[in-house]
Structure formats: structure tokens, C-alpha cells
Amino acid sequence: MPQKGKSLDLIIDNNHQSDGYYCSGDVVSGHISLKISEATTVKAIKVLLKGYAQVSWMHKWSRCSEERKHLSLSKTLLASTGQDLILHSGMYVIPFELQLPQSPLVSSFSGKHGHVFYMVQAVLKTPFHENHRVCRELCILNPIDVNMPSLISPVSQTCKKMIGSWIFTSGPISLSVSIDRQGYCRGESIPICALIENLSSRLVVPKAVIYQIQTYMAKGKKKIIKQVVASASGNVVPSDCSSRWNGNALKIPPVSPSILNSDILKVEYLLAVIVQIPGAKNLEVLLPLVISTDGRSSHSFDTSIMDMSLLYPMFTLPDVAEAPPSYAEVVLEEQFEDHSPPAYQPQPDWLLDGPAYNQQFRLQPPPSYSEIYPNEH
Structure with missing residues (x-):
């Protein structure tokens, strides 16, 4: 006083x-x-x-x-x-x-x-x-060099799953995703190459999401907060069809930079490309990101598919099942009327040029949170 x-x-x-x-x-x-x-x-x-x-x-x-x-x-x-x-x-x-x-x-x-x-x-x-x-x-910021060799190499991952079981199996769905590097700055766009092959009998919907993962550590225990900071949904991929995207961009909003040098608090990011499958668990590819504050770097985009495990250790989230979308969410009203699949679209524009979550940040996370409770010691 x-x-x-x-x-x-x-x-x-x-x-x-x-x-x-x-x-x-x-x-x-x-x-x-x-x-x-x-x-x-x-x-x-x-x-x-x-x-x-x-x-x-x-x-x-x-x-x-x-x-x-x-x-x-x-x-x-x-x-x-x-x-x-x-x-x-x-x-x-x-x-x-x-x-x-x-x-x-x-x-x-x-x-x-x-x-x-x-x-x-x-x-x-x-x-x-x-x-x-x-x-x-x-306000203190620790600038991260996104031009480090470990952050400028392309990364990729492929996953696949069968839909149904035994005599009711309808066919596999596969997803291959690659990005040109792992280190980005706020405001930059992530060019994503993805291939979805839908050989099942269901209509599936692709989605791209940037997650922020906050990890708090104290007394041998952890608390993890997962939240979406940017996302974009795509068009329906019909049965027995495939869709490919080459270099479509998802913009990084002005989020807090990655925090990797504290032993009690970490802030990390993941790019998730998800295939939403009605009546089944989603198929998803998770690629780790490191986000810095400012500055832009020029890189050539490599669309080749590489083994991610050779470049970066696999980052896994706690396995929390996500409710599948309803039939009405993935089928247009006209399709519901006549039960006919839409015409094949080889190049749907499903990734946005701007962030889906466009709230301005001042080194703070978005207001809504979804909590994850991992196995605690």
C-alpha cells in the first residue's frame, strides 16, 4: 500500500x-x-x-x-x-x-x-x-529455431483399418499424410498432402485439426489438457473411391509458442488428419509440430511419403474414443432421399486458407477446454 x-x-x-x-x-x-x-x-x-x-x-x-x-x-x-x-x-x-x-x-x-x-x-x-x-x-518469449535439421525434414505416416468383422467385412479404409516439415511459425500455413482410399461400403468425411497439448507435472503426477486451435472439414468420400490433396494449406493462428524447456509445464502441438467413419472409430494420423513466434522460412514442399519413425519419435495421445458422426452429418438430404452416392470429386477443396479458430491470443490458450485423464502415478 x-x-x-x-x-x-x-x-x-x-x-x-x-x-x-x-x-x-x-x-x-x-x-x-x-x-x-x-x-x-x-x-x-x-x-x-x-x-x-x-x-x-x-x-x-x-x-x-x-x-x-x-x-x-x-x-x-x-x-x-x-x-x-x-x-x-x-x-x-x-x-x-x-x-x-x-x-x-x-x-x-x-x-x-x-x-x-x-x-x-x-x-x-x-x-x-x-x-x-x-x-x-x-512478456518473455523463447524463440525456437524452426530451421534446425530435425525440424525441416518432411514427415509422413500411413494408417489403415478394416470396417466390419468376419462375413460382414466391407473393405479397408486407408489414409496417408505427409507435410514438408515439423517446424512452423505463427501465421504460416501448413501444406498438407493426403490420400484417402475408401474401399468400404460407407461414406467417410476427412478433417484436419491442429491440437494444442498442455502437460502439467507435479509430485510425480500429470494433468493433460487437449484443445483444438484450428480445424477444417472436407467433403464426403464415397464408397469405392479415393481423394487426394496436394499442398492444401491449414493456417496456424496466433497461439502460444511451443514450450519444451520446462520440467513442470509443456506446450506441444499436433497436426491430426482424421477420417470420420459412421458407426466405427475414426481413422487418424498424428504428426507432431513445433511452433515458434515469428519469422518465416522458405522450404520446398516434398510430397514423397516417408517413414515418420525415422525422423521423429511417435507422439501419441491418450486413447479416447470419439463418437462417430450421425448419418445425417455425412449424407446430404438429397442423397438420403434417393440413396445414391455423390459424383466423384478428385480434388475437393477441404482445407481452408484461414484458421477455423480465429480468436486472437495474447500468449493464452483458447477459452474452451477438453480434459484428458491419463493413467496417473
């Missing part, structure tokens, strides 16, 4: 980055504004820079929580040296500079069960009184 006759404020320079964030090695500058109405004895004026990661959630009847300190810097701007330091009434403006460490920092983030936050704090110390403090939030 402000002390009588004193007013303390902290202003951070806003001319560092157009996006208002700081990275490792950057200098955080600004000034402390102190207004006093009468002569005051001051012990010290300091500026602090702190950063923490915290996670917390309820597990059965107990709370799981952890905290990590990621940053702690301090600088004394004004201090008494043996004698009382007396400031007369008036306005004092004290500039400051603090350099962030060169080592990588964990990006700022706010999620359902945890967050990573940084703050700059001004502290006024006076004799016989509680310290006067004022804080300002600082």
Missing part, C-alpha cells in the same frame, strides 16, 4: 520490440517515478526482475502443485551509505537497465492449471515502515 505522502510508479520502455516481448540477452529498461510531498528518509530504492513457473490442480482429495524459479535479478539504484539519505519533497525520476541472461528462458504462458510469468518490481525501503512495492508484468 502507498505510504502517506509518497507515490511510486514503474514505467518500462515500450520501444524494444514492436510485439512488446523480450528474449534472452535483451536489456529491459525503464524508469522509476517517485513523488514525495515532504522530506523523507530513504534506505534504498531497488529494481527486481523475477520469473516463475507454477502448476496446480486437484487430484482426488489433495492438491498437486509445483513451482520453479526461472529468473531472479536485482539492482540497487539508490542507497544510503552509513548516513541517512534524505530526499526532499518533489518528483524523482530514476532510470534503470537490467540485462536478461543469455541462457534460454521459458516463454510466458497462462493455462488452466499453470502459468509462466515474469515481472519487474520497484521497491522503496524506508526506516520504520513496510517496503513500498509496485510491479509490472514482462
Whole structure:
């Protein structure tokens, strides 16, 4: 609380980055504004820079929580040296500079069960009184090099399943998907090559989804949150037909960047291409993504199908069955009337140029969540 006759404020320079964030090695500058109405004895004026990661959630009847300190810097701007330091009434403006460490920092983030936050704090110390403090939030981003060799190689995967059983088997459905690389920046579009072969007796519908996976870890337990940040649905693929897409794009919205360097909080992304099958479990291909903040890189698009396991370890989600769509969702009303399949369309435009989920983010996830409860230790 402000002390009588004193007013303390902290202003951070806003001319560092157009996006208002700081990275490792950057200098955080600004000034402390102190207004006093009468002569005051001051012990010290300091500026602090702190950063923490915290996670917390309820597990059965107990709370799981952890905290990590990621940053702690301090600088004394004004201090008494043996004698009382007396400031007369008036306005004092004290500039400051603090350099962030060169080592990588964990990006700022706010999620359902945890967050990573940084703050700059001004502290006024006076004799016989509680310290006067004022804080300002600082946004930190850890830039990820999406041009690393492990992130610029094409990846692909193929999966297949039979529909029905025994004498009622109607035929297989297969899905092959490839993308040109795994590392992308916000605002870039992911060119997807996919081939669906539907040799079953059912009508199927393709869908492309970008998932954000938040993983919170505390006391040997995990809490996982899965949510959709962008999606697009395609046209019906009739029985005994195939559809191919070459380079259709799904745009990445302005989501939080991947967080891979914290031991209690992770943010990861998956591209899922799904074939929705009425009356059966969906067929899907999951390809991991690493999303960085900004900057664009030029890559040639390779449509060749490669073995994903040679390039990147398989990322699997907890096996949660998804309810199949109803017949009315995949069959047009006219088709329902005459029971006739639609004409074959070799190049349906099923991937959108823009994000299906277009809410603006400020390093925060979308508001709706679907929770997954994996096997907990």
C-alpha cells in the first residue's frame, strides 16, 4: 500500500520490440517515478526482475502443485551509505537497465492449471515502515529455431483399418499424410498432402485439426489438457473411391509458442488428419509440430511419403474414443432421399486458407477446454 505522502510508479520502455516481448540477452529498461510531498528518509530504492513457473490442480482429495524459479535479478539504484539519505519533497525520476541472461528462458504462458510469468518490481525501503512495492508484468518469449535439421525434414505416416468383422467385412479404409516439415511459425500455413482410399461400403468425411497439448507435472503426477486451435472439414468420400490433396494449406493462428524447456509445464502441438467413419472409430494420423513466434522460412514442399519413425519419435495421445458422426452429418438430404452416392470429386477443396479458430491470443490458450485423464502415478 502507498505510504502517506509518497507515490511510486514503474514505467518500462515500450520501444524494444514492436510485439512488446523480450528474449534472452535483451536489456529491459525503464524508469522509476517517485513523488514525495515532504522530506523523507530513504534506505534504498531497488529494481527486481523475477520469473516463475507454477502448476496446480486437484487430484482426488489433495492438491498437486509445483513451482520453479526461472529468473531472479536485482539492482540497487539508490542507497544510503552509513548516513541517512534524505530526499526532499518533489518528483524523482530514476532510470534503470537490467540485462536478461543469455541462457534460454521459458516463454510466458497462462493455462488452466499453470502459468509462466515474469515481472519487474520497484521497491522503496524506508526506516520504520513496510517496503513500498509496485510491479509490472514482462512478456518473455523463447524463440525456437524452426530451421534446425530435425525440424525441416518432411514427415509422413500411413494408417489403415478394416470396417466390419468376419462375413460382414466391407473393405479397408486407408489414409496417408505427409507435410514438408515439423517446424512452423505463427501465421504460416501448413501444406498438407493426403490420400484417402475408401474401399468400404460407407461414406467417410476427412478433417484436419491442429491440437494444442498442455502437460502439467507435479509430485510425480500429470494433468493433460487437449484443445483444438484450428480445424477444417472436407467433403464426403464415397464408397469405392479415393481423394487426394496436394499442398492444401491449414493456417496456424496466433497461439502460444511451443514450450519444451520446462520440467513442470509443456506446450506441444499436433497436426491430426482424421477420417470420420459412421458407426466405427475414426481413422487418424498424428504428426507432431513445433511452433515458434515469428519469422518465416522458405522450404520446398516434398510430397514423397516417408517413414515418420525415422525422423521423429511417435507422439501419441491418450486413447479416447470419439463418437462417430450421425448419418445425417455425412449424407446430404438429397442423397438420403434417393440413396445414391455423390459424383466423384478428385480434388475437393477441404482445407481452408484461414484458421477455423480465429480468436486472437495474447500468449493464452483458447477459452474452451477438453480434459484428458491419463493413467496417473
